[in-house]
Amino acid sequence: MKISFFLKSRTLVDGRKSLGIQFTFSRDDQTQKLIGIAVNPKYWDKDNSRVTKDHLSNEDINRTLADFKHRIEIAITKYENKRLNSDGVVAYVLKKSDDTSVENYINTHIKQDCNSMSTFDSYVQWWSAFKTMVGKPNQIFKIEDLMVERLYSNAKKIGNKLIADNKLTSRTYQNYISVCQKVLNHSYDNKIIYDEYSIPKKYRTADIYRKKDKSEIEPFKVWQAIEKVNTLEQWQSVAIWLLSFSMRGFYYSDLVALTDSKITDKKGKDKTPRSLTGDMYIDHWREKSKVHIFVNVPRQVQRLMLMIKYSLVFTKIDKRINGKSILADINDRIGLYKYDKDIHSKEHDSLWKLVNRKSRQFGLVQKDARHTFNQFGQRVEVSKETREIMLGHLGNRTIEKHYDNYKLKEVVDRVDKAHLQVLEAFKTFELIKALTDKLNALVKASKRLPKWLLLQSGVHKVGREYRVLCGFENHKPIWAEIEPKYKSYFKQDRSTDKGYWSDEETWFDNKNRIKRNVNDLLKDNKWIKEVKKQQKELDKAVKDVKVIKLNTAV
Numbered sequence: 260m261k262i263s264f265f266l267k268s269r270t271l272v273d274g275r276k277s278l279g280i281q282f283t284f285s286r287d288d289q290t291q292k293l294i295g296i297a298v299n300p301k302y303w304d305k306d307n308s309r310v311t312k313d314h315l316s317n318e319d320i321n322r323t324l325a326d327f328k329h330r331i332e333i334a335i336t337k338y339e340n341k342r343l344n345s346d347g348v349v350a351y352v353l354k355k356s357d358d359t360s361v362e363n364y365i366n367t368h369i370k371q372d373c374n375s376m377s378t379f380d381s382y383v384q385w386w387s388a389f390k391t392m393v394g395k396p397n398q399i400f401k402i403e404d405l406m407v408e409r410l411y412s413n414a415k416k417i418g419n420k421l422i423a424d425n426k427l428t429s430r431t432y433q434n435y436i437s438v439c440q441k442v443l444n445h446s447y448d449n450k451i452i453y454d455e456y457s458i459p460k461k462y463r464t465a466d467i468y469r470k471k472d473k474s475e476i477e478p479f480k481v482w483q484a485i486e487k488v489n490t491l492e493q494w495q496s497v498a499i500w501l502l503s504f505s506m507r508g509f510y511y512s513d514l515v516a517l518t519d520s521k522i523t524d525k526k527g528k529d530k531t532p533r534s535l536t537g538d539m540y541i542d543h544w545r546e547k548s549k550v551h552i553f554v555n556v557p558r559q560v561q562r563l564m565l566m567i568k569y570s571l572v573f574t575k576i577d578k579r580i581n582g583k584s585i586l587a588d589i590n591d592r593i594g595l596y597k598y599d600k601d602i603h604s605k606e607h608d609s610l611w612k613l614v615n616r617k618s619r620q621f622g623l624v625q626k627d628a629r630h631t632f633n634q635f636g637q638r639v640e641v642s643k644e645t646r647e648i649m650l651g652h653l654g655n656r657t658i659e660k661h662y663d664n665y666k667l668k669e670v671v672d673r674v675d676k677a678h679l680q681v682l683e684a685f686k687t688f689e690l691i692k693a694l695t696d697k698l699n700a701l702v703k704a705s706k707r708l709p710k711w712l713l714l715q716s717g718v719h720k721v722g723r724e725y726r727v728l729c730g731f732e733n734h735k736p737i738w739a740e741i742e743p744k745y746k747s748y749f750k751q752d753r754s755t756d757k758g759y760w761s762d763e764e765t766w767f768d769n770k771n772r773i774k775r776n777v778n779d780l781l782k783d784n785k786w787i788k789e790v791k792k793q794q795k796e797l798d799k800a801v802k803d804v805k806v807i808k809l810n811t812a813v
Contacts, residue, residue: 376604484621496617508629710739717754
């Protein structure tokens with residue numbers, strides 16, 4: 260193996276040339292990497308790999324080059340001793356890896372191998388908390404320091420006391436120990452350390468078991484939140500909380516991952532076309548546990564999805580990540596967002612925090628939707644096994660037992676029945692009606708909010724304008740025009756195209772669409788029947804929510 264500096268042949272505008280490092284592992288295995296330094300070739304000393312004294316800022320440049328040379332020597336030694344592979348050599352020399360301390364190792368080596376930034380953030384937090392727990396928050400630990408049994412025996416004593424004092428949970432203690440084992444395993448696999456070390460099993464868990472008290476939300480609290488909502492952003496946050504609950508405890512990451520491609524039939528075999536009416540199923544790979552869950556989405560929940568989707572169009576139309584819109588395509592019936600949460604983790608966290616901050620003011624923490632779904636499952640006496648299947652839990656080997664059978668008719672029927680029982684126990688459909696009513700009230704009370712937020716049809720082009728149906732008044736359709744700012748989004752709608760829907764007879768006839776004007780076209784159309792049905796539900800909601808006594812206490 261040979262590592263050497265080189266000057267790029269292309270000259271920069273100011274006459275300098277970029278400096279790089281060439282890694283040669285064999286004749287067929289060579290790679291070149293620029294190091295962010297440009298030098299005047301006239302003052303480059305090739306033999307000594309440094310600039311001469313006549314070069315501007317020569318001291319700073321040579322000091323930086325000396326650091327690279329030092330890392331090159333260490334990398335060569337580690338490579339010769341088979342402690343680094345070729346990728347490791349490049350990473351080490353370019354300062355993309357650092358094993359001088361556990362902190363640096365996590366921030367370089369492990370960070371590169373993490374599947375998501377959220378996982379990396381957890382490792383950083385757990386390691387910092389572990390040091391604080393053992394009373395050494397400012398100490399710099401080397402990887403070899405984690406191979407001392409006394410460290411863990413002391414940690415367990417402290418952990419037991421903190422758990423007994425209700426200052427720590429058993430699961431959190433396990434997380435602290437797990438990050439230590441993660442560093443040890445990773446460093447051994449990558450030949451940073453020579454000896455494999457496994458933390459003794461007796462120290463991996465605490466002697467005391469205590470779970471974190473999880474907040475339980477009653478339906479009346481959601482109802483109160485809906486009543487207090489004054490802005491569209493507040494409405495979104497409450498609606499997203501209820502959607503998370505309705506989807507059996509989806510986290511924000513799961514909602515971001517929703518897309519039409521996950522829609523399937525009840526058998527879970529065929530990707531079905533879009534349907535105007537009826538329930539749908541989503542075959543979803545849960546983001547946190549990486550377990551498949553098969554979710555029935557009732558018609559009312561589908562409507563909630565659409566309301567949230569169009570509200571996001573209004574509030575997030577200008578939001579972009581790397582120049583690309585974060586909104587899912589209008590033709591994606593269940594998609595809300597479109598961005599990679601792992602690549603853009605900071606932006607993802609920022610969006611999530613904003614939603615959580617809006618709902619928290621009403622006492623609704625977004626993650627509590629999942630806990631509440633599980634607790635209401637207990638109330639209606641859904642078995643633990645079925646609840647774990649619904650939530651996509653990994654506990655008690657439930658998923659291992661049902662992983663290959665989660666789409667069996669008997670399993671699907673049992674889970675669907677339990678899912679519906681929980682939704683009904685929580686008065687979910689009544690709450691969705693209340694949210695629908697609130698959205699109507701917000702739109703009517705504000706000149707800023709467009710009527711198309713109440714969209715109940717596909718997008719229609721009338722002349723140069725784009726319109727959507729948003730309700731009825733005195734048996735006459737109410738149309739809303741799409742403002743120029745939002746036209747580029749809405750004009751992509753294909754829902755009125757022939758063949759877009761599986762239940763084709765409920766859509767416009769092409770001949771009628773060409774020969775008749777808009778009002779004549781809509782008279783006997785089943786789209787309108789569907790809209791009228793929704794309108795009746797909305798009108799009924801006003802009466803229902805006044806008489807519902809959300810007294811669900813057990």
